[in-house]
Amino acid sequence: MDAFQFIRAESLSTAAQHGAGAKFVAGGTNLIDMMKLDVERPKVVVDINGLPLDRIVEGPGTSLFLGALARNADVAQHPAVQGNYAVLSQALLSGASPQLRNMATTGGNLLQRTRCPYFRDTAHACNKREPGSGCSAIGGHDRMLAVLGTSEHCIATNPSDQNVALTALEAKLQIQGAGGTRTIPISEFYKLPGTTPHIETVLQPGELITGVMLTEPPAGNKSVYVKLRDRAAYEFALASAAVVIQLNGRRIEYARVALGGVGTVPWRSPEAEALLHGAPADPVTFRRAAEAALKNAHPQSENGFKIELARRCLVRALTTATSSDTSRTL
Numbered sequence: 001m002d003a004f005q006f007i008r009a010e011s012l013s014t015a016a017q018h019g020a021g022a023k024f025v026a027g028g029t030n031l032i033d034m035m036k037l038d039v040e041r042p043k044v045v046v047d048i049n050g051l052p053l054d055r056i057v058e059g060p061g062t063s064l065f066l067g068a069l070a071r072n073a074d075v076a077q078h079p080a081v082q083g084n085y086a087v088l089s090q091a092l093l094s095g096a097s098p099q100l101r102n103m104a105t106t107g108g109n110l111l112q113r114t115r116c117p118y119f120r121d122t123a124h125a126c127n128k129r130e131p132g133s134g135c136s137a138i139g140g141h142d143r144m145l146a147v148l149g150t151s152e153h154c155i156a157t158n159p160s161d162q163n164v165a166l167t168a169l170e171a172k173l174q175i176q177g178a179g180g181t182r183t184i185p186i187s188e189f190y191k192l193p194g195t196t197p198h199i200e201t202v203l204q205p206g207e208l209i210t211g212v213m214l215t216e217p218p219a220g221n222k223s224v225y226v227k228l229r230d231r232a233a234y235e236f237a238l239a240s241a242a243v244v245i246q247l248n249g250r251r252i253e254y255a256r257v258a259l260g261g262v263g264t265v266p267w268r269s270p271e272a273e274a275l276l277h278g279a280p281a282d283p284v285t286f287r288r289a290a291e292a293a294l295k296n297a298h299p300q301s302e303n304g305f306k307i308e309l310a311r312r313c314l315v316r317a318l319t320t321a322t323s324s325d326t327s328r329t330l
């Protein structure tokens with residue numbers, strides 16, 4: 001690991017913040033791992049924990065603001081989140097471990113790096129780590145990697161559970177930079193790998209995520225997160241689905257669908273949403289929506305199973321969200 005400076009945000013000059021190789025650290029559960037593995041080598045690490053960004057604020061109206069430093073555990077247990085944004089609480093509680101959730105933050109989770117094993121091992125070629133070096137995952141062990149949004153340069157999965165729920169909730173991210181504050185929908189935040197897999201988001205150097213704004217889905221909605229993985233705890237998704245559904249009788253009035261574990265970015269599915277809208281809430285509709293969501297999936301050598309797994313995951317999420325049996329377990 002290179003020698004680096006560790007300084008607090010309050011004492012930081014603007015020039016230092018914009019200097020090459022500066023990184024913010026929040027919970028540190030991802031960045032410090034990356035530094036130990038020699039995958040990330042920031043010259044300057046800026047501790048943002050002293051900033052007043054850990055609050056969860058209700059309102060105005062039907063909105064909820066999650067400060068970028070709000071811990072995953074606090075967000076998951078907050079009454080407003082459990083009440084109106086249940087899918088987010090479920091997604092957070094399905095991730096990592098209680099100790100990690102006590103440290104991990106909303107902003108850090110948004111920017112956690114891929115778990116692609118070749119990205120994390122500097123002995124292998126990786127276009128995301130070293131642009132232009134190649135991709136060892138393609139033709140290698142790709143069981144955990146993506147089937148949607150891939151390119152011939154990178155097939156890494158976005159690993160987050162939180163981000164899938166935030167996508168189904170159409171969250172907006174508040175960003176502060178030298179030029180001021182901007183707000184962007186989460187659907188415009190992540191970039192597909194294309195020919196530049198090292199550029200993962202639209203965040204500019206020095207920009208800080210200050211928070212996430214949520215607006216309540218329509219009254220009477222039900223939202224559900226289903227995560228399928230190799231073991232029941234402490235494991236990333238092979239496939240996951242976040243759905244927000246509102247019914248009128250047995251007809252679907254409102255549907256938002258996002259998938260995790262299968263996409264290079266948290267994967268919103270407008271195709272599935274279009275099929276669900278106005279359709280009866282029944283197994284035929286759910287299966288058709290699942291087929292549509294995975295229509296453009298592109299399997300690699302070991303991860304073809306994820307396509308059917310993701311379809312079944314989405315069917316299960318939709319079935320649970322539209323069931324009147326609230327005792328049903330995920």
Ligand SMILES: Cc1cc2nc3c(=O)[nH]c(=O)nc-3n(C[C@H](O)[C@H](O)[C@H](O)COP(=O)(O)OP(=O)(O)OC[C@H]3O[C@@H](n4cnc5c(N)ncnc54)[C@H](O)[C@@H]3O)c2cc1C
Binds near residue numbers: 159
């Ligand atoms: C063993 C283990 C198991 C895990 N299992 C899961 C799982 O099942 N599901 C899941 O979703 N996640 C899982 N995680 C990942 C975990 O959720 C992330 O490590 C965590 O959310 C990162 O948050 P953090 O605050 O610690 O980020 P940090 O490590 O502090 O930062 C991560 C990145 O975000 C940047 N950053 C942080 N805050 C800001 C900000 N406000 N503005 C701009 N940039 C910022 C940092 O510079 C860094 O690049 C697991 C992690 C571990 C170690």
Ligand code: SF4
Binds near residue numbers: 116119125135138155
């Ligand atoms: S899939 Fe992406 S992250 Fe993994 S080795 Fe290839 S380029 Fe690197």
